[in-house]
Amino acid sequence: MSNDYRNSEGYPDPTAGEAICRIAANEKQFLRAFRPIVYICSPYSGDVEGNVAAARRYCRFAVDKGFIPIAPHLLYPQFLNDDDPSERELGLFFGNALMSKCAEVWVFGSRISSGMETEIKRAKWKGYHLRYFTEECQEV
Secondary structure, eight states, X not given: OOOOOBOTTSOBXXXXXXXXXXXXXXXXXXXXXXXXXXEEEOOOSSSHHHHHHHXXXXXXXXXXXXXXXXXXXXXXXXXSOTTSHHHHHHHXXXXXXXXXXXXXXXXXXXXXXXXXXXXXXXXXXXXXXXXXXXXXXXXX
């Protein structure tokens, strides 16, 4: 590593310069590696195909912003039946457990489904940080 670090008297100090460069590089590496987890809250029921596509877009938005997205409504319908009330409740319960591990809850869209309403109420009750976004991923 080449550097032009000078001490307080103005003389070249390559040892200290090298140490400072390494510290800065380690900090940059840590910042690239650290990504907070966010809970993606958006509609699932109704237009399932369209809502799944939107949720995938919201997750990609979170990744692009430096976060790790968790979207239970993309995961649990893979093996739980959303039309079965007991399995739907189980999926919501699993989602709540995951929400407790997240730094923030991101709510997307202008339509709040019944599942979203349950998630938002729980997030508020637990004091989680909520952020609201439009369907176009603009924060409101």
